[in-house]
Each structure stands twice: as C-alpha cells, then as structure tokens.
Amino acid sequence: MFDFNMSEIALIGVVALVLIGPKDLPIAVKAVTDVIKRARRMASEFQTHVDEMVKDADLGDLKKTFDEVRNFDLKGLVADTVDKDGSLRSTFAEDLLNPTTPDITPPVVQAAPEPLPAPPLIDYPDFIPPQIAHPPEPPAFLPPGVTLTSR
Numbered sequence: 216m217f218d219f220n221m222s223e224i225a226l227i228g229v230v231a232l233v234l235i236g237p238k239d240l241p242i243a244v245k246a247v248t249d250v251i252k253r254a255r256r257m258a259s260e261f262q263t264h265v266d267e268m269v270k271d272a273d274l275g276d277l278k279k280t281f282d283e284v285r286n287f288d289l290k291g292l293v294a295d296t297v298d299k300d301g302s303l304r305s306t307f308a309e310d311l312l313n314p315t316t317p318d319i320t321p322p323v324v325q326a327a328p329e330p331l332p333a334p335p336l337i338d339y340p341d342f343i344p345p346q347i348a349h350p351p352e353p354p355a356f357l358p359p360g361v362t363l364t365s366r
Contacts, residue, residue: 328357 219227235243298304 331357 231243232240294304
C-alpha cells in the first residue's frame with residue numbers, strides 16, 4: 216500500500232526505539248496495528264455498502280439511457296424535420312450539368328424597357344457653369360421600380 220522496503224522499515228523502527236524508548240515500544244506498536252486494522256475494516260465496510268447501493272440502484276435503466284443517447288441520430292432527425300417529402304435531397308442528388316431530361320421550355324425573354332424622355336432644357340444664368348447648370352444624362356439602365364423625377 217505505501218510501498219516501504221526493508222531498509223525504510225528498519226530506519227522507522229530505530230527512530231521509534233530512540234524516541235519512544237524500549238519500555239513503551241510494544242504498546243505503541245500495538246496501538247498502530249489496531250489503528251491499521253480499524254482503517255482496513257472501515258474501508259471494506261464502505262466497499263460493501265457501495266456494492267449494495269449499485270445492486271439496489273438497478274443500473275440497467277441508466278445503461279439503457281446512455282445507449283439511447285449514444286445512438287441518437289441528430290442528422291437524420293434534422294433532415295426529416297426540414298425535408299419531409301425528400302424534394303430537397305433529390306434536388307441536390309441530381310446532376311445539374313448533365314440533366315437526364317432535356318429542358319424544352321423556352322427561356323423567358325423580357326421586353327426592353329421604354330427609354331426615358333430627355334429632360335427639358337432650362338435656360339440658366341451665365342454665371343453658373345454648364346456642368347452644374349445642366350444635370351448629367353440619366354444612366355442607360357435603371358433597376359426595376361426606380362423612376363427618375365425632374366425637379
């Protein structure tokens with residue numbers, strides 16, 4: 216338990232003989248052995264109580280719970296919740312570069328938007344530079360829903 220070799224035990228005996236004395240040494244050894252016996256008895260009693268508690272607790276249910284947690288399939292649960300009918304999974308499974316069925320629907324072509332009317336020319340005073348007096352032309356492309364208003 217404590218891993219004492221013979222020379223260490225002899226050294227402890229010599230120190231005890233000098234400190235305690237030869238007259239009281241047998242009483243001291245008996246007291247130490249009694250303490251060691253009590254400690255061993257208490258340790259074995261504690262171990263038997265722990266073993267009884269483990270048997271009484273029926274740890275089969277706990278083991279079953281740990282096995283359920285270990286075998287939990289989070290990926291499958293999320294996939295079933297998000298994609299119930301499997302349409303997303305089939306979309307990602309097909310090869311988009313080499314479709315199996317040709318796409319015969321013609322592409323939708325939108326008509327070009329009508330050009331905006333030119334802004335009216337306003338006669339500004341001569342002291343205003345022409346770059347400021349005449350606003351620049353509108354861009355060739357405007358996002359859908361954006362209109363230019365003249366001031």
